[in-house]
Amino acid sequence: MNHQVAIVMSEVFLRRLIPSLTPFVHRQQDYRILSIHRPLEELERLLGELQPNGLITEWLPQTTEAILTLNRGIPTVIVDTDYGYPGVLSVDVDDWAVGREAAQTFLRSGYRSFACLGNGMPYSDQRIEGFQAALTNQAAFAIHTETGFERAQYGESFVRPSAAFERWLAQLPKPVAIFAVHDPLGRFLCGVCHQLGLQVPEEVAVIGANNDELVCGLTYPMLSSVAIPWGTLGATVGEAMQRFVSGEQLDCSKPRLIPPSGVVLRHSANHFAVDDPLLRRAMSFLSERLQDPINVGTMCDELNVARRTVERKFKEHYRCTPWEMLCQLRVTQAKRLLVETNHSVALISQLCGFNDPERMAVVFKRLIGEPPTHYRKFYAAAMSP
Structure with a gap:
């Protein structure tokens, strides 16, 4: 049976979710798109004409409550809010x-x-x-x-x-x-x-x-x-709607919270924004060679600087040693790959310069508080309604 699902949201939010909602078309979810910025009278009329089997909507002040009032009884998932509504599943970022x-x-x-x-x-x-x-x-x-x-x-x-x-x-x-x-x-x-x-x-x-x-x-x-991780959030929404329209009863008593997947550093904030040219060279070296089996001695040799000088400067500015900084950079990259790819932990350890899953697990747990496998499972659990 083909299930018609109305999506009422902004173009920005729709763009984020489309890649992860598309696979559900093959599971007989047929989407109809309406802009959440339409006047409420138009939304009421169009939803009345569509008579959808399910509704996915973005949270906006006042607008969302009005849409829910118009469509009581329809299986509904609200995106990007931790507000609770009776019988409605909320999916949000943590x-x-x-x-x-x-x-x-x-x-x-x-x-x-x-x-x-x-x-x-x-x-x-x-x-x-x-x-x-x-x-x-x-x-x-x-x-x-x-x-x-x-x-x-x-x-x-x-x-x-x-x-x-x-x-x-x-x-x-x-x-x-x-x-x-x-x-x-x-x-x-x-x-x-x-x-x-x-x-x-x-x-x-x-x-x-x-x-x-x-x-x-x-x-x-x-x-x-x-x-x-918009892909994780979108997949959570699509899976929940699939189960809703198939007649399952979902636990809507609390929101599904999806954790972020790290910080993407660009020019507005990065480790290179320091006056000291030696620190800039060192951070550039570490960032560009994450995947390589480098150590602090390798860096000092290639930059032709004294190890004690580099370590003192790192302690003064970054409050950590160069080796600790390298571990932080590698773990940040590993977090993103664990969430955004299906790569094995062994492959991720190679891509992040650890070259050994056990070594990566030790460093990852020391910095994050849990091993990589548990970190990935947490995201997988967040997707499961």
């Missing part, structure tokens, strides 16, 4: 973990002054809470909320900065590491820094969230961002 990823990346880069730029949405507060919880008690920390983005389309960048925001940004102790709770806010922040004559990332390092290629790649400088 926003606290998103904030933690950003903070941990900044901490590894040696920053001591931190800030968050929020937009007042519920996920914004959660991401900021996660970020702050990951900081040490000694870290300087500031928060600013900039409104107005709720009236802008996701891909547009016409929001003008408030005078309060400009004052806040100018007064932050530099260099400062700022987490913008989503990519358009990160792009906005980079633009305001340019207007105020602040150098990114030398004075202001910026990490956004969602890792939207269209936003990150078209921002100057290109925007670093916390990566969301």
